[in-house]
Amino acid sequence: MTERTQLFPKVGALLHGGDYNPEQWLDRPDILKEDIRLMKKAHINTVTLGVFSWAVYEPQEDEFHFDWLEQIMDRLYENGIYTVLATPTGARPAWLDEKYPDAMRVNRDGVRNRHGLRHNHCMSSENFRRRVEIIDRKLAKRFGKHPGLILWHISNELGGECYCPACQERFRNYLRAKFDNDIEKLNHAWWTTFWSHRFTSFDQIEPPFSNGEGSIGGLNLEWRRFNSWNMTDYMKFEINILKELTPDIPVTTNFMKMYGMLDYRQMAKELDVISWDSYPRFQNDYESLWDTFAENAFDHALMRSLTGGKPFMLMESAPGLVNWHPFNKLKRPGIHSLAGIQAVSCGSDTVQYFQWRKGRGSFEQYHGAVVDHLGRDDTRIFQEVTQMGEELEKLREVAGTNVEAKAALLFDWDNRWAIFDMAGLSKEKKQYEQTCLLQYKSFQKLGIEMDIVSMCDDLSRYPVVVAPMLYLLKPGAAENLRNYVRGGGQLIATYLTGYVDENTLCWLGGFPGDSLTELFGLYSEEIDTLYPSDRNRAVFADGAEFEIRDFAEILKVQDAEVLASYGEDFYAGTPVVTRRKEGQGTAWYVGARISQEGMEKIYRICLKEAGIAGRPMPEGVECRVRKAGEETYVFYLNETEQAVSISGEKGTELLTGRTVTDQITLKPLGAAVIRRSI
Amino acid sequence: MTERTQLFPKVGALLHGGDYNPEQWLDRPDILKEDIRLMKKAHINTVTLGVFSWAVYEPQEDEFHFDWLEQIMDRLYENGIYTVLATPTGARPAWLDEKYPDAMRVNRDGVRNRHGLRHNHCMSSENFRRRVEIIDRKLAKRFGKHPGLILWHISNELGGECYCPACQERFRNYLRAKFDNDIEKLNHAWWTTFWSHRFTSFDQIEPPFSNGEGSIGGLNLEWRRFNSWNMTDYMKFEINILKELTPDIPVTTNFMKMYGMLDYRQMAKELDVISWDSYPRFQNDYESLWDTFAENAFDHALMRSLTGGKPFMLMESAPGLVNWHPFNKLKRPGIHSLAGIQAVSCGSDTVQYFQWRKGRGSFEQYHGAVVDHLGRDDTRIFQEVTQMGEELEKLREVAGTNVEAKAALLFDWDNRWAIFDMAGLSKEKKQYEQTCLLQYKSFQKLGIEMDIVSMCDDLSRYPVVVAPMLYLLKPGAAENLRNYVRGGGQLIATYLTGYVDENTLCWLGGFPGDSLTELFGLYSEEIDTLYPSDRNRAVFADGAEFEIRDFAEILKVQDAEVLASYGEDFYAGTPVVTRRKEGQGTAWYVGARISQEGMEKIYRICLKEAGIAGRPMPEGVECRVRKAGEETYVFYLNETEQAVSISGEKGTELLTGRTVTDQITLKPLGAAVIRRSI
């Protein structure tokens, strides 16, 4: 029985709101007043302020203007609307870049940015950090005790990298620390004798500039790690200032899906609340609506897993459309509500938007907003947002409940970076992220909730763990997996498992390395890369056959049961799927990129063995569960254009208040949330 | 009854000639002599000299050689051949760049060009302007009174942009003037509070460098306007020198179709004669020959409209082929003549070529020429050029007559730039230029001549005005359109009308903005962007249906007649085509990208209402009319491989001298020009 975790006890509800930029309308008090009226009409209870307000707070160095913000926060609070307050460091005033050019990043070509765009800053710049500390302190002192304040929002969508001299020097210091100031340790770890790349001093090391050293896997990986470390260090710098002055106000920063340049798992450790920005391409021309929702659910699951199980926040989503997709299609009626309820079903306690009101000009003047240039409250979008607000109020009791997963998928940024950078196989076909997503979708089809965790996490609470393409083994990872299996876990690994150590040095003596050959009872002698039109087949003992594309390992099985063999090519008849019992559990190995239908067959066998029953839904329907204490809330989302009926449910449907005794019928694009009474 | 405008009374004929580069052959007097013989054989009456002669005129700074040119011009004149004399500033000598590196441009990455290519110059460089003034003065003094001189040709194909410090400073001064030296005016116009982009000084503003500020729509647009202004300023600098010394010699510069970086309408105001370079891709693999000719006619119409109705010049075209198309296919027999007669039919009083004789080396050694490396006068190309010369002589009396259009299409560079830069919809599908072209082609199919004019021009002489994607409304444009309709005009606007003002700030209170919602009796609540495979339909009252792609606005009609509604999707049944009477005219609104067949249906209804009868031609045939005084010349061009007969014509066919009493038959790829006697 898990307990509720109320993210914002002061609010005591699911949050509904979004980014609000009143500083753009200070000359239009009529509009600011209308905003309050419209927010109340739309059931908004929270807004995010100050994300890009630095130039208004501090138009000249050391000249500060906060009165306008205080008036806004006061008025909002008077009207029952809470504030998430951002530090304004997501964009810098022009005067700052003019006076402190080192605040601007240097790119991979070695060229310093000019002032502009959302102009992300250099994380190492001392001048920048000094100005940040001043403005953050001012903000925290002035607003830290404001009754409407419920959360600090650090900067905005942190990302990118910087190659400036200061970052380079920090990189070298980071390496000195990592390699005990011993250049020969680094030379060995990076195998620099190859191509005569040996360094004789840490001073010789540069980041992987576009016209510099790009061929050392260890260097490339360490640069990614350093960049993530340096961004986290910068974020902690901001957090520390706020925590000193307002220790009781939680902090977050807004993440971006599986963003490639930062290890969110490291950053998450420094945050009180996880939040993220979700912009799916609904009803596109390349996949079903269910697929798009499933990818979104995967992203939600990644965020949920970063919290260690607590609720998280959907910080940004688009009312209507965005302006930066290749085709900015309108969200069809119903999608808005369905996506909002999906967020809650996945563990979010908020549905928030970018943005409240469209600005008249500049880059996001066409980004969806609750209030359009038109300014009316009878628009379709405004009405759908209002409906969402009403629905969130009906779901109020869900706030603080938790999602339990019976399976976990291993996803680590180190592994991702190493796979991306490895020179081999086929650059265009590696598709690590997509492969992870596909496994998640298969589990969703099988009716099993999945978390997204690290190879070094405690896995014991998951009956089944899937480890796609576990190429890089971090220290302790192999041991962790072995213990997991011995303790009764079902571990399903695939081709490309255990090729390299944390420095991208290949394991000697057989893949999967670090002694995992023993766990799986086999080694991979070769890995074949197929041309796009090449195919092989996995043939199971029961005659079932599944297509193989892209990658196929030639396995030498020493001590494992063979479940399927190759059907084609010179390795026809050799094993492709195996399992081996170890302790209380089983280690499964899938040596090739088998079609998802084939993977699902394997998962079914494995789930059955683990004694786990999934609850598959009709095609196009998504089902999730949140729990706390005695209460169980079941969410049904119909992601098709037809009505769908589901039976076996009992309880109260919260959106309508109706009692359910067995069957519920979901309207096209409709949702139901049942407080279960079974 | 319009009067004739003879561009070159001294010549008193249609010009036939082209770029001539004798400076490449000064060591071959035999070839220079042969050139004269061949020119006379080919009925050449004009050549363009000196386009790239600077290094020969002035091989070292302040050392001048003009005797060779004088001898050439004398000999040409003695043989009845007139000279268009270029200022040589289209390409700079190496010594100039070596001594004055600021003459070389800085690119968008902030890197200064090296000497090379056609090396366009910095328009702001004081050193460059000083050297230009010296050489231009020398040329004007030496040749200004030469009896063969009929026209100054400023530089060559002006284009491009420069980001050097001098251009930056001129940009800032341009902005200071535009915004009354008030940075807050600029901040408001550019909506810089978004993303904290507020400037506190004009000194902080930079052009949109590739690694700088690219997210402010107002800045991007103003940079385009400035660049166009600066190029015009440079051009005026050259013109002023020539006008001071030779006030009676007209000036031109050669334009390039709808060239994207310069507002030709601004430049045209400074020129006496409009001329342009035409290089269509005839008989390609993606469209019919009629389509290719129609696009060329559109370009001709744009040039004609720049003159305010006077004849213009076809300054360059290719005998045979060019060397820079992706596939440099030969012009098939007959195309040369057909294209030349088309030029005249559209209002050109010249058919000129690049180039007379192929140079032996360097970049354009394979660009089509009248005389090939082969040097013979019995080649197909030479014979076709000769035939063209004979035909132009037969059409001599057409010189100075005018083309009258009953419809106009609104095309403005400001609007084009703003649409291109807007962040929304779908970057790849906006296709503003192509949309303009398609409307022009539809009117050609309907047998209606069309001009290409500005939204701020006097439109009263056009019964019908089409305004595709009139996204940006310049000051006064809405008023101009309203007055046009009230005065009896038929105005057809489309989706994406009136979203922003001249600074790209969105109009508040509903699109189409600036009070155009009242003129059309509706507002657009949302605009949907379709994926490439998505389709909708426009359903008319009579049951006719037409496909919709790409863009679809959801309209709220307040006071307009609905002519067609959507057939699909959640907005099925809502209006897509409307009209509303206002004063003596009608304002039509087409809310989606309807197929051209659908647009033509609308145009037909509208033309009928306006009482205008078109004269549609058989498929693949083009028909145009030039008039002056009592005379009417009708041009028929058969752009098919079959013979075509047309009836209802009476007069004298000028190319054959035959009398036409009703029917004329056009040979495959053949033309007829009738002096009408009906």
Place this chain on the structure above:
Amino acid sequence: MTERTQLFPKVGALLHGGDYNPEQWLDRPDILKEDIRLMKKAHINTVTLGVFSWAVYEPQEDEFHFDWLEQIMDRLYENGIYTVLATPTGARPAWLDEKYPDAMRVNRDGVRNRHGLRHNHCMSSENFRRRVEIIDRKLAKRFGKHPGLILWHISNELGGECYCPACQERFRNYLRAKFDNDIEKLNHAWWTTFWSHRFTSFDQIEPPFSNGEGSIGGLNLEWRRFNSWNMTDYMKFEINILKELTPDIPVTTNFMKMYGMLDYRQMAKELDVISWDSYPRFQNDYESLWDTFAENAFDHALMRSLTGGKPFMLMESAPGLVNWHPFNKLKRPGIHSLAGIQAVSCGSDTVQYFQWRKGRGSFEQYHGAVVDHLGRDDTRIFQEVTQMGEELEKLREVAGTNVEAKAALLFDWDNRWAIFDMAGLSKEKKQYEQTCLLQYKSFQKLGIEMDIVSMCDDLSRYPVVVAPMLYLLKPGAAENLRNYVRGGGQLIATYLTGYVDENTLCWLGGFPGDSLTELFGLYSEEIDTLYPSDRNRAVFADGAEFEIRDFAEILKVQDAEVLASYGEDFYAGTPVVTRRKEGQGTAWYVGARISQEGMEKIYRICLKEAGIAGRPMPEGVECRVRKAGEETYVFYLNETEQAVSISGEKGTELLTGRTVTDQITLKPLGAAVIRRSI
């Protein structure tokens, strides 16, 4: 009767070995010891050492370590394994770049590289050359007399270009020498009067920087020639050092197929032995296996032709796979042996690998090797390598024999560069290299061995010479061709013959220029470029018709026999294939890009006329012959998956030792090598 040329009399066998990098494992004596055992097991008799060892030889400036290498070479020699010793200049230590940054190249954008990658050096850097001389001298002194040393290997895969100030100055000096220090000679040769590009001083000339002068064909070509000259100069610098100290040790450097940036024919003059690196994409998805092998044979033929007929070396090939193809597919069983035997059949006396053992990290950790990370000797790859070793021993007697070709294909780097750079036709369809390859394949189908030679080589020993797209005529080339035909040769030229001279100036008076119009009895008036979907046909007198794509010349025949005419378009009925007897031979002209079936028809007629009988093989089978003295060795390679029988052979099959009396049967992917006794 040709004599044997034993490349390495000391070894007296075909070499079998590859790149060996023991310096990566100096801390693992167990592995170094195991290497020797494995090499002997795999029948390795030669390894290449020291390719990337500079940082281990000289970890700090002037601190040298060679003992380790001596121990390795000693132990190898004791075990019967010879050494190819590389100069280590293919990659520089970090300290060198740190101290002498001028050793790093400047790229086409004018930016100096940073230390990294395989960091090719500036060929002009004095500092670099000084350090090279020191290390090369040390190596030569220490190891020049080692009994295991059989060959010097200069640097590694020389390539690329440098735009640094030193290279620029050498370029200018090169031009001064070429043009007799007379800038006007250069101006004329480069036709710089076009676009006002005249230089007044050699000091003004820069290489074709990306933001500089790219429009002068002569300059672009001369830069390519200079770069090749400069690389050769650098290579000679290394060779001279070695030759001074070890005059008896031959030298090579490893070439890369038809590598585009260096004229290998110039470099070959400085080398004792030609060697190259072969990495075909076997069993890909875009061509047959026979096609892939045929391209590889073409590359072998190019190398063989560079030697003037002596055996050459296959220096690198991949056991298993490489890691840098788009799809790194495993070599299927049998391919390894087949490719090795093909190399020998084409004239190679070696089969060598990159690499012996996979390094644990860095860029090529997944590049195929004899010994994998796995470390076992029972892998498929190890077994196939071992089999190859055994086979090479069985073919020992082939060493030193020669390949005789009855046809030659003209391929010159000057011509290739000029075609690539020419501005005309269609950039994407020129495909000069592919066109050469297609002719080679056609001759292979016809059963005729072909060499790849220069337009200026003595051609008299070849009955047939094919000259595809002989666009640029070097001085003396036309004369050479004329004499070849007069002396009895069959010369087959195509469209695009003789357009320009060595400076890319067009020939006046008709193509093919330099008086070749007389040899062929025709001139080309125009050249048509077809769109990709356009087609024409060549119609022969016997009614046979063949498709024409891409390019078609309109020929004016003055004195030649017409064999085929165009079937379509406005030039239907005009000649497309002609021939003209001159002296004892015939000059054939093919005016269009006719399908290979059509070309093969022409070749058949021509071969018959020349009295040469080919020996066509069944589809998918390759056959080659090596000879010396009385001995003839016939190689049959079955590049299909089916067994194939061939009759008419008599002798001893060397791989099996069996006697062949008429018929031999080749297994799928099998080979046979017959010592012929007919």
